Structure formats: C-alpha cells, structure tokens
Amino acid sequence: MTKTIGIIGGLGPAATADFFQKLIAATPARGDSDHLRVLIDSNPRIPDRNAAIAGRGESPAPYLVAAALGLERAGADLLVMACNTAHHWQDDVRAAVAIPFLSMIDETADAAAASGAATIAILAADGARGAQLYERALEQRGRAWLRLDEKAQREFMDLIYAVKAGDRSEPIRAAMRAHAHALIASGADALIAGCTEIPLVLDAPDVSVPLIESTDVLVRRVIARARA
Amino acid sequence: MTKTIGIIGGLGPAATADFFQKLIAATPARGDSDHLRVLIDSNPRIPDRNAAIAGRGESPAPYLVAAALGLERAGADLLVMACNTAHHWQDDVRAAVAIPFLSMIDETADAAAASGAATIAILAADGARGAQLYERALEQRGRAWLRLDEKAQREFMDLIYAVKAGDRSEPIRAAMRAHAHALIASGADALIAGCTEIPLVLDAPDVSVPLIESTDVLVRRVIARARA
Numbered sequence: 001m002t003k004t005i006g007i008i009g010g011l012g013p014a015a016t017a018d019f020f021q022k023l024i025a026a027t028p029a030r031g032d033s034d035h036l037r038v039l040i041d042s043n044p045r046i047p048d049r050n051a052a053i054a055g056r057g058e059s060p061a062p063y064l065v066a067a068a069l070g071l072e073r074a075g076a077d078l079l080v081m082a083c084n085t086a087h088h089w090q091d092d093v094r095a096a097v098a099i100p101f102l103s104m105i106d107e108t109a110d111a112a113a114a115s116g117a118a119t120i121a122i123l124a125a126d127g128a129r130g131a132q133l134y135e136r137a138l139e140q141r142g143r144a145w146l147r148l149d150e151k152a153q154r155e156f157m158d159l160i161y162a163v164k165a166g167d168r169s170e171p172i173r174a175a176m177r178a179h180a181h182a183l184i185a186s187g188a189d190a191l192i193a194g195c196t197e198i199p200l201v202l203d204a205p206d207v208s209v210p211l212i213e214s215t216d217v218l219v220r221r222v223i224a225r226a227r228a
Numbered sequence: 229m230t231k232t233i234g235i236i237g238g239l240g241p242a243a244t245a246d247f248f249q250k251l252i253a254a255t256p257a258r259g260d261s262d263h264l265r266v267l268i269d270s271n272p273r274i275p276d277r278n279a280a281i282a283g284r285g286e287s288p289a290p291y292l293v294a295a296a297l298g299l300e301r302a303g304a305d306l307l308v309m310a311c312n313t314a315h316h317w318q319d320d321v322r323a324a325v326a327i328p329f330l331s332m333i334d335e336t337a338d339a340a341a342a343s344g345a346a347t348i349a350i351l352a353a354d355g356a357r358g359a360q361l362y363e364r365a366l367e368q369r370g371r372a373w374l375r376l377d378e379k380a381q382r383e384f385m386d387l388i389y390a391v392k393a394g395d396r397s398e399p400i401r402a403a404m405r406a407h408a409h410a411l412i413a414s415g416a417d418a419l420i421a422g423c424t425e426i427p428l429v430l431d432a433p434d435v436s437v438p439l440i441e442s443t444d445v446l447v448r449r450v451i452a453r454a455r456a
Contacts, residue, residue: 012260020268040248042265044260045261
C-alpha cells in the first residue's frame with residue numbers, strides 16, 4: 001500500500017503545479033492506478049515568505065501549520081512543501097502534525113553533497129538567503145558555498161517575481177542563465193536551484209556544472225518514500 | 229473575497245495537473261496573492277470509469293462522493309471534476325454536498341451551442357459515449373452531433389490509454405489528429421474535445437473548425453464563478 005502525499009502549496013501556485021506535474025511524470029506507471037494519491041492545498045493567500053523573514057510582513061507560520069493540519073486530516077501520510085523559503089518555518093510544521101515531513105532543504109543539500117562537488121553555488125530567494133537555509137545545510141555537510149552579491153541578488157529577485165507574475169519569456173531566461181554562469185565563473189562546481197520558480201526558466205542544459213534542482217530532488221525522494 | 233475551488237482529480241492524474249496548470253495560467257494575476265485557493269484530491273485509485281459504465285467493474289461513485297465530501301470539509305466553496313466520463317455520476321456528487329458543483333459536460337455543451345455550429349462532433353471516451361453524456365446535452369440544446377464509428381472509437385481509446393501511460397509522442401498526436409479530421413470530413417463544423425486527456429495531444433491549430441476543449445471551458449467558467 002503506497003502512502004498519500006500531502007503538498008503544502010500556493011507558494012507560488014505555478015511552482016506547485018510544476019511540482020505536481022513532475023511528481024506524476026517521475027512516477028513509474030502504466031496507467032492511472034499505478035500513480036500515487038496526492039492531496040494539494042494551493043493557498044496563494046499565505047503571507048509573503050520573503051517579506052516576513054525580512055521583518056516587513058505577517059508570519060506565514062500559522063497558515064503553513066493550518067495547511068499541514070488540513071492535509072493530515074484529509075488523509076495525507078507524508079507532507080512536503082513546494083517552496084524552499086517556507087522551510088524557514090519547517091520546525092513549526094513538523095511540531096504540528098503526527099505524520100512525517102520531508103524537507104526540501106535537507107534532501108537537496110544531501111543531493112548536492114552526494115554530487116561530489118567541493119564548492120556549491122546557491123541560487124535562492126531573499127528569505128531563504130536571509131535565513132541561511134542552504135548555507136547552514138551545506139556547512140553541516142562540510143561543503144563550501146558561494147552566492148550572488150547583493151546587487152545581483154536584487155536583480156535575481158526581480159526575475160523571481162516576474163516568473164510568479166507568469167513571465168517565462170526568453171529575456172527572463174537569459175537573465176537567469178547569466179546569474180548561473182556568473183556563479184560558475186566564480187568557482188562553483190555545482191549549482192543548487194534553491195527556489196521552486198527557478199526550474200520554470202532554467203534547465204540543466206543551460207549550465208556547465210551539475211544543476212541540483214530542489215523540485216526534482218524532492219519529487220524523487222517523496223516518490224521513493226511513498227512507495228517504500 | 230474569492231471562493232476556494234475544490235478539484236476531484238486523479239482521473240487521470242496528468243489531466244488533473246493539466247487542469248490545475250491551465251487554471252493558474254488563465255487567472256488574471258500580478259503575483260501569488262491574486263491567485264485562487266485550490267484544493268485538489270488527486271486519487272488515481274478511483275475505479276476505472278469506462279469499465280464501470282460498461283458493467284465490467286466497481287462503481288467509482290462512492291469514491292467520487294468521498295472526495296467531494298473531503299474537499300468540502302477542507303474548505304472548498306465550489307467543486308469541479310477534472311474528468312468528463314466521471315460526470316456520469318455527477319448527480320451523486322451533487323446530492324452529497326451542500327456546495328455548488330460546476331459540470332464540465334453542461335458548461336462545454338453550452339460553449340459548443342454558443343459557437344453557432346449546427347453539427348458538433350464529439351470525441352469522448354467509451355464511458356462518456358456509453359452514457360451519452362455529450363449526445364444528450366447537445367440534443368437538449370437543439371444541436372445535431374456525430375461521433376466516431378465503433379472501429380475508430382476502439383483505436384481512439386487505445387490512444388487515450390497510451391496518453392494515460394505517459395505517451396505524448398508524435399505518432400499518438402498524428403493518430404489523434406486523424407480522428408479529428410475524419411469527423412470534420414463527415415460534416416462537423418465544431419469539435420468537442422470531451423475527454424481531459426485529448427488536449428494533452430491535440431491543439432486548436434491542429435483542426436480547421438472550432439475546437440471546444442472541455443478543460444479550457446471549465447477552467448474559464450470556474451475562475452469566473454470563484455471571482456464573482
């Protein structure tokens with residue numbers, strides 16, 4: 001009997017749909033009935049995570065906890081959150097439910113460490129950066145990291161908000177590639193796509209080093225856990 | 229205050245993800261918070277609708293009702309089902325919940341009638357065909373319909389099950405186009421894509437008459453209702 005996956009989503013909604021679609025595509029299946037049951041709460045009204053970490057907005061914690069409890073009550077056996085930055089509150093979510101929560105940050109950092117790379121570049125939103133989610137996870141795994149400078153980070157955030165507004169045009173893609181290439185030029189031998197909007201405009205063939213996409217890593221891990 | 233949309237899904241899962249993605253893309257939004265809250269129960273273990281209508285399998289009705297009740301309990305204000313064939317049991321779903329249920333069949337038949345077409349071709353799965361879901365809906369709206377012959381229908385169902393197994397290759401697309409073209413050659417001046425797997429391998433530019441896609445129609449209608 002496979003486990004039912006609960007997805008805390010809407011952070012943003014397009015990234016949630018991308019996560020769901022990749023989960024289906026990565027599930028070995030010959031027909032409908034081989035797929036996993038998935039419950040999704042895509043709630044775009046959850047307060048902005050980046051603003052909250054910067055101290056400029058309401059905390060999303062009570063909303064994330066409410067979503068987790070609702071998914072548990074609806075029958076989820078295993079929870080994930082389709083947003084890196086929201087993992088700043090992962091301990092609140094974990095504490096609220098009796099079912100396991102699979103962390104996108106921990107699983108992605110494990111995959112990055114397993115890639116054998118010595119210096120890992122992090123592309124992540126302001127909130128995840130401010131909370132040092134990936135920085136600390138990589139240090140715990142004995143890996144060096146580097147990231148965009150302040151000015152490039154501001155340009156990167158403009159791209160993320162453009163993607164959230166539905167723009168996946170070539171100029172947005174080109175600008176995202178440029179940020180990735182700059183990090184590689186600075187000495188990274190692997191790159192973490194640590195925001196679920198990044199894979200909507202950046203693909204593995206766009207970069208010359210292993211691209212460790214948090215969405216793909218968590219999709220693979222949650223399928224393995226649900227089928228175990 | 230917008231309404232929360234509940235999606236009874238998993239019938240199949242890829243069609244549910246397609247519906248969710250189109251719903252996000254069709255929502256006017258400048259950022260996350262302009263999007264609608266969506267709750268999804270994607271349960272691929274719901275018994276095969278086509279087999280049940282043919283009298284060869286367990287009824288999905290209790291599962292559809294359970295999904296509807298679960299979504300209502302979780303906070304949905306409005307229900308939809310991302311599967312045409314499952315609408316054979318739409319009255320069971322309607323009777324079980326206090327919130328409105330928006331019918332993919334009725335909305336699509338309305339859109340087809342509004343297109344001004346006199347003779348409307350129906351591409352639909354065996355179950356929807358056996359239950360005459362679109363045939364009766366079009367007759368109620370004073371429209372003539374035509375559909376594939378028995379042999380072509382069997383070939384069409386092989387395509388649908390191939391899509392459900394993840395195949396969206398060009399040979400599958402070419403075969404789907406050929407069925408659409410044959411119906412147009414028989415005199416149809418509009419075509420209903422009456423199965424949520426069809427738009428995964430057939431696009432409007434592939435056919436010379438208006439293609440009325442049940443997924444697109446319901447997406448537009450449910451957004452309007454949720455924002456009303």
